[in-house]
Amino acid sequence: MSPLFRSSADLFAELNRMQSLFDQVFPTPGSSIRSGAGSGFPVLNVGTTPTSVEVQALAPGLDPARLEITVDRGLLVIAGERASELPAQGERTSVYANERFTGRFRRVVSLPEDADPARVEASYRDGLLRISVAKRESSLPRRIEVN
Numbered sequence: 001m002s003p004l005f006r007s008s009a010d011l012f013a014e015l016n017r018m019q020s021l022f023d024q025v026f027p028t029p030g031s032s033i034r035s036g037a038g039s040g041f042p043v044l045n046v047g048t049t050p051t052s053v054e055v056q057a058l059a060p061g062l063d064p065a066r067l068e069i070t071v072d073r074g075l076l077v078i079a080g081e082r083a084s085e086l087p088a089q090g091e092r093t094s095v096y097a098n099e100r101f102t103g104r105f106r107r108v109v110s111l112p113e114d115a116d117p118a119r120v121e122a123s124y125r126d127g128l129l130r131i132s133v134a135k136r137e138s139s140l141p142r143r144i145e146v147n
Contacts, residue, residue, distance in 0.1 A: 060127030
């Protein structure tokens with residue numbers, strides 16, 4: 001059979017094989033040191049202001065006491081675990097869809113050189129984790145008086 005006229009079953013089998021190979025080469029989403037956009041939990045927005053680096057993590061259903069946020073050698077690490085809220089499988093229960101992430105997670109953000117690891121603030125409210133890393137005073141623009 002010509003490669004142009006393969007059945008859809010053959011095509012899906014080939015796609016599954018390629019996905020399996022891809023999963024072997026690259027770790028699961030969220031475990032990579034530099035995960036791609038939208039490829040892990042929690043989903044991150046990272047940006048800067050003139051005085052800080054701002055990280056927002058969309059992370060509903062977490063216990064803030066179980067979050068681990070660390071800064072080490074220019075890397076901001078957000079780690080924790082989200083418990084499953086599904087009922088236990090049994091004779092009278094069935095789960096038809098399970099799209100919500102559960103389990104351990106770890107996200108790593110490379111910080112710019114001017115980020116000050118000694119000045120980090122974090123807050124969690126309504127499922128949004130906000131982390132602010134101040135920039136070093138020496139890196140901020142300053143006005144020089146001329147005498």
